[in-house]
Amino acid sequence: AQRVTQPEKLLSVFKGAPVELKCNYSYSGSPELFWYVQYSRQRLQLLLRHISRESIKGFTADLNKGETSFHLKKPFAQEEDSAMYYCALRNNNNDMRFGAGTRLTVKP
């Protein structure tokens, strides 16, 4: 069975501080992990995917198969980063399972 766990429902940091949103997964196959973001009054959208190894809006995420984690990190948080963040796992059937989400608030 596949499972995506985001242990923090809420996360609050000050502007300029580092931020890390945690994601752990369980999956018997070869995982593909993603981060999605939903800004206030906007649609849910893809932020980044592990396979691309890219940095988007200053965010990065590394897949750690040993720890079954895919934490999202940014060295210096900005107020516009305040949003709901979802970690997601794609399985062999091409469907996507999401975690419970973490609401990030960046305070001025």
Next chain:
Amino acid sequence: DVKVTQSSRYLVKRTGEKVFLECVQDMDHENMFWYRQDPGLGLRLIYFSYDVKMKEKGDIPEGYSVSREKKERFSLILESASTNQTSMYLCASSLGVSFTGELFFGEGSRLTVL
């Protein structure tokens, strides 16, 4: 620009009513999905479809059914709405064979069942 359109942004229905939620995408995507979004529970997959007339159950299909008669349209049906189905419903679509993991979401349909 991919567009996923959910026909109703807000609905209020009574217990026992039949409810139809419609979703249309304009990018010729093979895959379509229905999720419900609840605070503290995140997105939970109800059903998905990878082709016309094909459907697969997700994690919480009970109380729901779906219809995909045309490639661009994926409907979610609540045969007899109940109060515990009050939620935000999100439709999404994606490519099939060339699926990169990017889902394109609609704006959501907020359903309240009284």
